[in-house]
Amino acid sequence: MPVRIGPPYQVRGVTYTPVAQPDYDMLGYASWYGSESGNKVANGERFRPNWITGAHTTLPLPSYVEVTALDTGRRILLRVNDRGPFSTAARIVDLSRGAAELLGVRAKGKAAVRVRVAEPSERDRAALRKGKAAQELTPLPPAVLASLRARFVRGVGAL
Numbered sequence: 001m002p003v004r005i006g007p008p009y010q011v012r013g014v015t016y017t018p019v020a021q022p023d024y025d026m027l028g029y030a031s032w033y034g035s036e037s038g039n040k041v042a043n044g045e046r047f048r049p050n051w052i053t054g055a056h057t058t059l060p061l062p063s064y065v066e067v068t069a070l071d072t073g074r075r076i077l078l079r080v081n082d083r084g085p086f087s088t089a090a091r092i093v094d095l096s097r098g099a100a101e102l103l104g105v106r107a108k109g110k111a112a113v114r115v116r117v118a119e120p121s122e123r124d125r126a127a128l129r130k131g132k133a134a135q136e137l138t139p140l141p142p143a144v145l146a147s148l149r150a151r152f153v154r155g156v157g158a159l
Contacts (some may be wrong), residue, residue: 034097051131
C-alpha cells in the first residue's frame with residue numbers, strides 16, 4: 001500500500017494536518033481500541049483488533065513507529081494505519097488490542113509511552129502488513145528509561 005500524507009481533516013472542530021515527520025519522537029499517553037472489528041480504518045483497510053497496528057492524528061498512512069512503555073521499557077514496532085486519538089493533546093497514539101497486549105499495557109487502558117518514527121527492515125514491514133509482530137526489540141537500558149521518565153514528568157505530567 002502506498003504511503004499517503006492525506007489532506008487536512010477536522011474532528012470535533014479541531015483541524016489536523018497530516019505531514020511527513022521523519023524525526024517524530026514524542027512522549028505522551030497511549031490508549032487502545034478493539035471494538036471496531038471489521039470497520040474500515042483511515043487508510044481503507046479493515047480493522048483487525050488482534051493485529052499490531054495503531055492510530056495517529058498526523059503521521060502518513062501507513063507509518064511505522066517504535067512504541068516504548070515507560071513503566072517497563074518494553075518496546076514494539078507497529079504500523080500506523082488509522083487516525084486518532086482525538087481526546088486530549090497528551091494522548092499521542094491509539095493501539096490496537098494486539099499492540100496493547102504485545103506492549104504489556106492492555107490491562108491499564110492508558111499508559112505513558114514514547115512514540116518515535118522507525119524505519120524497520122523490509123522483513124518487519126512485511127510481518128506488520130500481515131498483522132504479525134515484528135522482531136522483538138530489547139527493552140531500553142535503565143539509565144535511558146529513567147531519563148525518559150524524568151522528561152515525561154517534566155513535559156506531560158505524572159506517570
